[in-house]
Amino acid sequence: MSVLAADTDAAVAGVTDGATVLVGGFGTAGQPMELIDALIRTGAGDLTIVSNNAGNGDHGLAALLAAGRVRKVICSFPRQSDSYVFDALYRAGKVELEVVPQGNLAERIRAAGAGIGAFFTPTGVGTPLAEGKEVRQIDGRDYVLEYPIRGDLALVKAHRADTLGNLVYRKTARNFGPVMATAATTTVVQVDSVVEAGQIDPEVVVTPGIFVDRVVVCPVTTPLAARGAAG
């Protein structure tokens, strides 16, 4: 049974109002722009978005925010030189923000995908981001209790998939993709290209297809250097 979707609209079909959506990417590197555009077209709103950042410029996550579809953002670093869409919504009180240390964000998502109920981490101990959370001393060091973050939907960008959904990524565009792919009810991946099963060396598969529900091809249409100039 192939995981291939006909297009991005088919790939994201079924998302509902109030869904929690894990969105890969670090800035624009690895941000699944075409899948986010399709998410906007579904009309789904009241979304909770889990991503490292809160949008850059006017595209991708920023466009989703500008369309008024997001109730809450859970991220590590919303404020950037080009995060003006989020900044304005936040200052107008139109979007909630939960700031999570980046490693806790990754590990909370990983925990959800790995069936971990909660975990103690030293990150954030003694800071405002640990306020109200249980702290336990283990072997003389303080740790704070953090809970998993699970998604109804994960949108991930990878480099290449095979027809079974096995994935490889490209350079630092990998970032949150492999952990997010494990942590959602439905994981949708956009890739530059798809190959037949067996055409990706099993030793280099990063995300095994068991974590992937749908794959859609969004070919790279501009040279990499030109994409960089727009980023």
Place this chain on the structure above:
Amino acid sequence: MSRGMNIERLDRGPLTRTELAQQIAADIPPGSYVNLGIGQPTTVADHLSPDRGVVLHTENGMLGMGPAAQGDDIDPDLVNAGKVPVTETLGAAYFHHADSFAMMRGGHLDVCVLGAFQVSASGDLANWHTGEPDAIPAVGGAMDLAIGAKQVFVMMTLFDKSGRPKLVPVCTYPLTGVGCVSRVYTDVATFDLTPDGVVVTATFGTSVDDLRSRLDVPLLTG
């Protein structure tokens, strides 16, 4: 006070930003795994010659990060923690975010260099949020780096634009980490934060006595 006199460099002014970066680079042990955060600390990389064998880690999933990319080498899939396009060195490795932060939290990084709003005498760090009502909080990987790296170096000016010390008895800004800073490099002096207290290891264009009059922190001289 004779030992104190030996560390005073009164024949010159404060360190320039470049000299400060050089100073820190010179103190990074050969072969170290190092994270340089974002912003000014990343300039330390310009002074780490390849023969030192220092491997740079970037939080967004790479070991073996090279210099900033230029021209045709710019690749939007290859950026550093500040989203600046970079290059890879021979032997580079990519990995996902959970692994990247396991490298920090698990104590695998030898050194990280971070900027700061304030550092306390006991090594508390405040570098992510001014706490002002209009400020949008953004922590990124700072809290993970601060508590994870074996040694945390801070790179900052010793005084803010209003002349207030940034090395303080107790941080007034929201904390990034508790008791995590081991060394503070500033334009006018460098400090080791030890269990015995704050030790001045060098001054530039100022004296230890002058610093004592301007800081609310007791200063030792080794």
